[in-house]
Amino acid sequence: MNKEVEIISWFASQSRLSPGDYPIGIGDDMAQIQLADGTSVLITTDMLLEGTHFDLAQATIEQVGYKAMAVNLSDCAAMATLPIGAVCSVGLPRRFGTDELRQLHKGVTGAADRYNCPLIGGDITRWSADAPALAMSISMLSRPVNCRPLRRSGAKPGDVICVTGALGGSSKGRHLTFVPRIAEALAITQLAHVDAMIDISDGLSTDLNHICRLSGVGARVEAKLVPVSPDASKTPDPLSAALNDGEDFELLFTLAPTEWETLRKGWRLTTPLTYVGVMTGDRSVVLVSADGSEAELVPAGYDHLSQ
Amino acid sequence: MNKEVEIISWFASQSRLSPGDYPIGIGDDMAQIQLADGTSVLITTDMLLEGTHFDLAQATIEQVGYKAMAVNLSDCAAMATLPIGAVCSVGLPRRFGTDELRQLHKGVTGAADRYNCPLIGGDITRWSADAPALAMSISMLSRPVNCRPLRRSGAKPGDVICVTGALGGSSKGRHLTFVPRIAEALAITQLAHVDAMIDISDGLSTDLNHICRLSGVGARVEAKLVPVSPDASKTPDPLSAALNDGEDFELLFTLAPTEWETLRKGWRLTTPLTYVGVMTGDRSVVLVSADGSEAELVPAGYDHLSQ
Numbered sequence: 375m376n377k378e379v380e381i382i383s384w385f386a387s388q389s390r391l392s393p394g395d396y397p398i399g400i401g402d403d404m405a406q407i408q409l410a411d412g413t414s415v416l417i418t419t420d421m422l423l424e425g426t427h428f429d430l431a432q433a434t435i436e437q438v439g440y441k442a443m444a445v446n447l448s449d450c451a452a453m454a455t456l457p458i459g460a461v462c463s464v465g466l467p468r469r470f471g472t473d474e475l476r477q478l479h480k481g482v483t484g485a486a487d488r489y490n491c492p493l494i495g496g497d498i499t500r501w502s503a504d505a506p507a508l509a510m511s512i513s514m515l516s517r518p519v520n521c522r523p524l525r526r527s528g529a530k531p532g533d534v535i536c537v538t539g540a541l542g543g544s545s546k547g548r549h550l551t552f553v554p555r556i557a558e559a560l561a562i563t564q565l566a567h568v569d570a571m572i573d574i575s576d577g578l579s580t581d582l583n584h585i586c587r588l589s590g591v592g593a594r595v596e597a598k599l600v601p602v603s604p605d606a607s608k609t610p611d612p613l614s615a616a617l618n619d620g621e622d623f624e625l626l627f628t629l630a631p632t633e634w635e636t637l638r639k640g641w642r643l644t645t646p647l648t649y650v651g652v653m654t655g656d657r658s659v660v661l662v663s664a665d666g667s668e669a670e671l672v673p674a675g676y677d678h679l680s681q
Numbered sequence: 682m683n684k685e686v687e688i689i690s691w692f693a694s695q696s697r698l699s700p701g702d703y704p705i706g707i708g709d710d711m712a713q714i715q716l717a718d719g720t721s722v723l724i725t726t727d728m729l730l731e732g733t734h735f736d737l738a739q740a741t742i743e744q745v746g747y748k749a750m751a752v753n754l755s756d757c758a759a760m761a762t763l764p765i766g767a768v769c770s771v772g773l774p775r776r777f778g779t780d781e782l783r784q785l786h787k788g789v790t791g792a793a794d795r796y797n798c799p800l801i802g803g804d805i806t807r808w809s810a811d812a813p814a815l816a817m818s819i820s821m822l823s824r825p826v827n828c829r830p831l832r833r834s835g836a837k838p839g840d841v842i843c844v845t846g847a848l849g850g851s852s853k854g855r856h857l858t859f860v861p862r863i864a865e866a867l868a869i870t871q872l873a874h875v876d877a878m879i880d881i882s883d884g885l886s887t888d889l890n891h892i893c894r895l896s897g898v899g900a901r902v903e904a905k906l907v908p909v910s911p912d913a914s915k916t917p918d919p920l921s922a923a924l925n926d927g928e929d930f931e932l933l934f935t936l937a938p939t940e941w942e943t944l945r946k947g948w949r950l951t952t953p954l955t956y957v958g959v960m961t962g963d964r965s966v967v968l969v970s971a972d973g974s975e976a977e978l979v980p981a982g983y984d985h986l987s988q
Contacts, residue, residue, distance in 0.1 A: 378805065381782060388790065391799055396766065405801035407766050407822060413717045417724075419802060419820055421770035425809040459703065459714050463728035463818045475688060483695065492698055494712035495726060497818075498685065502732040506813045511770045511804075513726055513820035515714060 376580070376673060379587075401588070402526055403452040403572060404516065415458075416516045416523055418449040424467075424507035428550065435474055437550040438510065439481020445575070446514035447489050447554035448623040452573035453523040454563040455516035457491035457556065465509035466500045478510070489556060520563040524627070529570035529589035531655035533628035536637075538645050541578055541622045542615035543605025549621040558645050559625060566637040571627040577620035577675025578650075583659055585628065592658045595651035595671055617661075618674040628653050683887070683980060686894075708895070709832055710759040710879060711823065722765075723823045723830060725756040731774075731814035735857065742781055744857040745817065746788020752882070753821035754796050754861035755930040759880035760830040761870040762823035764798035764863065772816035773807045785817070796863060827870040831934070836877035836896035838962035840935035843944075845952050848885055848929045849922035850912025856928040865952050866932060873944040878934035884927040884982025885957075890966050892935065899965045902958035902978055924968075925981040935960050 386400040397414065398406035404416040420442070424430060428438050443460060450457040462482055466475065475498070486493050491514065538558050555573070562568060570589055572581050578600070586593050597613055603622075606615035629637065634649065641647055651662075661671040693707040704721065705713035711723040729749050731737060737745070750767060757764040769789055773782065782805070793800050798821065845865050862880070869875060877896055881888050885907070893900050904920055910929075913922035936944065941956065948954055958969075968978040 377779075381779060381805065384783075385786060385800075385803070388786070389800065391801065396799065396801055399799075399801050400803070402802075405766065405768065407722075407801070409716065409722060409824065410720045413720045415714075415716060415722050415822070417766070417768055417802060417820070417822060419768040419770045419818070420804050421772055421806050421816070421818060423772045423806055423808055423813070423816070425813070426772075426806060459712065459724070461712065461724055461726040461820055463726045463820075465728055465730045465733075465816050472684075472688060476691075479692060479695070492703065492706075493692075493696065494698065494703055494706050494714070495709075495724060496692070496707070497727045498688065499728050499730055499733060501730055501814075503814070506730070506732070506816075507808075507810070509728070509730070509772050509813075509816040509818075511726070511728060511816075511818035511820075513724070513768055513770075513818075515722070515724060515822075517716065 398523060398525065403449040404523065406523055414518065416453060416455050417513060418446055419511060419513040420445045421509065421511040423509055433550050435477040436481035439478040440485045441550050442510045442512045443482050443485035444552060444554050446512050447485065447491065447556060448573040450514060450516040451555040451559040451625060452571055454521060454559045454571060455523050456519045457489060457514055457516045459494045460486065460491055460512050460514040461495040462493060462512045463497040466498065467507055468501060468504055489554065519560060524568055524571040526570055526572050526585050527588040529585050529591050529628040529653050531591050531653055533569055533653040534631050534634040534649055535593060535595065535628050535651040535653060536634065537601060537624050537626050537648050537650055539624040540601040540603035541574065541606065541624060542603050542612065542619045543609060544619055544621040546605040548605060552623045554623060555625045558643060561643055562627065562637060565640040566629055566633040568627050568629045571625060574622040574624045574626050575620060577618040578626060579617045579671050580673035580675030581626055582671065583673040586659050592654040592656045593651060594654055594660045594662055596662050598664045599648065599650045601646065601648045620675045705830060705832065710756040711830065713830055721825060723760060723762050724820060725753055726818060726820040727752045728816065728818040730816055740857050742784040743788035746785040747792045748857050749817045749819045750789050750792035751859060751861050753819045754792065754798065754863060755880040757821060757823040758862045758866040758932060759878055760823065761828060761866045761878060762830055763826045764796060764821055764823045766801045767793065767798055767819050767821045768802040769800060769819045770804040773805065774814055775808060775811055796861065826867060831875055831878040833877055833879050833892050834895040836892050836898050836935040836960050838898050838960055840876055840960040841938050841941040841956055842900060842902065842935050842958040842960060843941065844908060844931050844933050844955050844957055846931040847908040847910035848881065848913065848931060849910050849919065849926045850916060851926055851928040853912045855912060859930045861930060862932045865950060868950055869934065869944060872947040873936055873940040875934050875936045878932060881929040881931045881933050882927060884925040885933060886924045886978050887980035887982030888933055889978065890980040893966050899961040899963045900958060901961055901967045901969055903969050905971045906955065906957045908953065908955045927982045
């Protein structure tokens with residue numbers, strides 16, 4: 375188990391939430407609070423750190439603002455929920471003045487306008503020391519549509535495993551400009567009953583293992599079916615890039631084969647949906663290579679807490 | 682106008698929120714989203730930075746976790762709303778391991794348990810460079826009780842100005858251990874109709890100026906009535922400390938004189954409520970000294986964005 379999974383599992387084990395008031399707690403893409411009969415709200419939070427999540431030598435400040443919103447919007451998509459508002463807190467390096475703050479704001483509000491999720495509040499602070507770098511945290515609210523929020527834990531043996539788009543090589547630039555799959559999530563859940571969903575932030579290998587662990591099932595992924603992005607194709611090991619790079623922010627979901635047929639036939643969006651394997655009844659997560667050999671699909675994506 | 686007010690006013694001016702869906706937007710202690718008839722949720726966010734908001738030579742890691750929750754709880758109190766859940770994102774320095782993370786968690790969940798506002802999600806990240814320090818952002822949800830959420834903008838000429846507790850000298854340690862005035866806010870709004878409220882995070886002088894600016898009114902504060910904390914009394918200029926130090930996290934509110942009489946007579950909590958002045962019809966914010974001389978009450982509290 376990676377370090378991040380370990381500590382988050384521990385946090386979740388410390389949590390005592392009443393399921394009536396908090397249908398979804400720690401450990402999914404968003405938490406859910408029931409406010410009244412039939413009315414609930416979901417919340418997620420993501421922090422971006424200069425050096426870890428972006429490099430200001432390669433990204434513009436506006437792109438950083440966009441990415442901070444987009445990673446949260448991707449969480450809303452992962453639950454098949456509709457974003458309704460965001461708050462943003464920033465820790466500014468001393469070198470940042472009003473101009474840099476406005477560029478950051480432009481990136482945030484650009485995403486807010488594009489995905490109809492307004493910036494409704496925030497907190498602006500500044501490091502007192504010279505050394506520290508830009509830290510940015512956005513929290514986002516959403517509400518359910520079409521169906522109950524989709525969880526990581528609902529996958530069933532026999533389910534088809536699908537992904538949107540193509541995977542790998544996001545660090546070449548796509549991690550700053552990706553389109554969060556909100557429209558896709560809503561279209562998918564309008565057409566079919568989905569059992570489990572997650573967005574691929576840490577890499578297919580890691581995120582599929584999350585679904586398996588939380589659903590108590592296994593998976594078999596066919597290597598030859600994994601959609602490899604053009605960016606990943608240019609790397610020495612395209613399949614490994616597609617499986618492990620992370621920050622794809624594509625959707626990974628599972629559904630019954632009959633639902634997959636309905637979805638496939640009804641699909642009208644240009645974003646591809648790709649069948650990559652099936653969920654199984656045992657606990658093993660297996661990669662079937664093109665030559666038919668099998669190996670454990672090790673969660674080799676990004677571990678935020680590894681040293 | 683201080684730098685922070687300037688930039689937040691600019692952000693607010695860029696915002697185009699439909700008042701039906703977003704009754705309260707940028708510029709108050711919390712934003713409000715209307716989810717359904719009669720059901721709304723409020724959200725606030727605050728970031729704490731090592732070196733700016735705490736010094737790990739003086740504060741324990743657990744205290745930092747507590748403070749990160751308490752500053753948000755204080756925002757919930759400032760709107761007279763009930764906290765219902767929090768999410769926490771942290772940017773960890775590389776020197777932090779599992780032990781430090783558990784201490785931080787203990788501080789957060791200690792406050793969560795004490796004020797009945799569970800931690801329901803979060804994001805843990807780590808700086809890639811050695812230099813950066815601990816950054817911690819909490820976002821908190823609340824819901825209205827007793828009355829509509831209290832805004833900074835509702836003060837009226839003739840209103841009495843009140844504060845809870847005593848002010849100044851918080852940096853001697855109280856800023857790490859203060860009690861957010863949730864119980865007080867709920868008791869106040871149960872007893873009386875309040876026109877405007879804010880929590881004193883940047884100092885009475887600055888926060889009263891916020892109320893005046895946003896309400897379009899003025900204020901006269903009687904220096905001799907300002908409750909000076911024991912910590913502030915030990916400083917060379919206790920009144921100035923009480924007016925300007927900030928991080929008191931006491932409530933500052935205004936209400937009609939008849940409502941103040943009702944509140945004063947009905948008050949049963951041990952936290953003192955103190956009358957410190959009156960709101961006026963002009964735009965000036967005035968401090969009346971013990972000798973009767975008058976001077977502008979300059980917002981001299983902490984400006985997060987001053988260089």
